[in-house]
Amino acid sequence: MQEYLAHEPLFQKTKHYEHTHNHSAEHNHTDPRFMDKRVLKISLIMTSAMIIIQFIYSLLSNSLALLSDTLHMFWDALSLVFSLLAILAIQKWQNHQKTFGYFRLEILVAFVNALTIIASAIFIIYEGIAKLFNPQSIDAQTMIIVAFIGFLVNAFCAFLMFKGANLDNINIKSAFLHLMSDLFGSVCVIIGGIFVYFSGIVYIDTILAIILSFLLIRYAFKLLKQSVNILLESSPVDISKVKATLLEDEEVLEVKDLHITQITHRMLVATMHIVVKDFNDFEKLAQRLSKKLLEEFEIGHLTIQPQRSLT
Template sequence: MQKYLLHKPLIEKCHHNHSHKHHTYDHSDARNMDKKILKISLIMTFLMMLVQFVYSILSNSLALLSDTLHMFSDVFALGLSFFAIIAIEKFEDKQKTFGYFRLEILVAFINALTIILSAIFIIYESIEKLFYPVDIDAKTMIMVAILGFLVNAFNAFLMFKGANLDNVNIKSAFLHMMSDLLGSLVVIVGGIVVYYTQIVYIDTILALILSLLLLRWAIKLLRKSINILLETSPVDVKSVEEMILKHHQVGKILDLHIVEITNKMFVATLHIEVDIQNLSEFEILYQDLSNELLKNFNIGHITMQPSVIKKEN
């Protein structure tokens, strides 16, 4: 069988020893070390989230509650990454020709909506407490925030040292940990200021800042997930067309579709009019175009349909 009929995704060569299966892209996702680190981080973050939530209510700290919501988004991110690896490894369904990769996008969409609603609630509560301030147990706020900081620092260090940060899911989870680490640090500083000055407005202002940052991140996540679900091209289509038309055998692009199945998993299908004499020439053109699409646009799964240019006698 000709290579261009195999319809298999390409992967870029790197220094790691990867295995590759048709339509799975599991060359880095299914590593046992990644699963182990994600599992540990998920359990620790979930338990710390529960502790922070209880003490944010007991201490009347909106900043601590806001940081709890941030940690809630971390739990979703870690759970998503962990479940995605399990789903890719364990679940098989011939009807789902790209596997369960879109689960990541569906959960990200729901996750973003949940975070946006939570952030709006915190902003509303913050504005209300600016007009009707309440006493804050700053000491409890500081102690819980320090504990949260240590948990996030441990998880971030664990991922940095042992996980494969080339994996987009793991890297996303690592960035979540780093952002939550910063959030815990902000709450600690705020708690210290409140403890020594008794200016409770500091807690409210910090809650507003953290909620607005969380809202900004959630809106970006929502926009990205919507674009993927609507199958918006993840790369500039015009640039792809210009690159394809540089080949002298290509006369015209009759049809071109580029979609993102999940994060950084790009698929292209194209119908081109070509000036070739036989299948061997088309195979060479196919290989050249496939390698260029992978190298320049990270498109690893390409299907091409040729139509031979009819020449007038």
């Protein structure tokens, strides 16, 4: 039974989880977080440097789209910090009261990142509407050059994260979404700057910023919904299918009080009461059920309370 009580996420999809208490996650290269941390550090350094440059030139060029893109990049950097801190906490902190460690921090970070995306998008929409009623001249040439540099930085960081990080993890996904939103924002600023440069119509800059903000809100709500479902301990797998799988074993007569929750990515926990035919074979039955749920649903931690059949 012990091999199926995984207190950490399942690292290898094709292999059973191996419980290793003697080695920290810091030195476990099978843990995707080892690479995630390196990618986040590189992205944070490059993004932070670009924020300073882009903010200065957004003020000099008087471009709302460039300023909004700078704000996105600031939230990008903040999201990268949160994501990095979550990984460091998981690897470094230990508390016997936290029986599943600090893995749920990843979900909290994703939740906060989604909220920051929504908040920044609402702010940009507000500023954009104000600028539509009070348009100002824009230095389109400066706007295009700086936005292009920002595009290169975001493209490199997004590519680095896409190739090297674990995007199935909601924590990393939230940071990646920030980078992609800012990458798309840089594209909008460049396109808007070109139109403003050749046409002189400053409204294009503002309209693109507002459109981008609505797109950000749409994607952020999806991330918010996913993180909230995990925090509310909704089952990530179909409960009815799990019950049906359990009842396929002839020794299981009934499944009661079934609870399935997700601590973080690929870290599922299930508890249940089952009515069994024979108490004497319960240990073997529990091992069969644990292995089956691990292989079919990636439930790595299973606690079963047996009940004797009254018939």
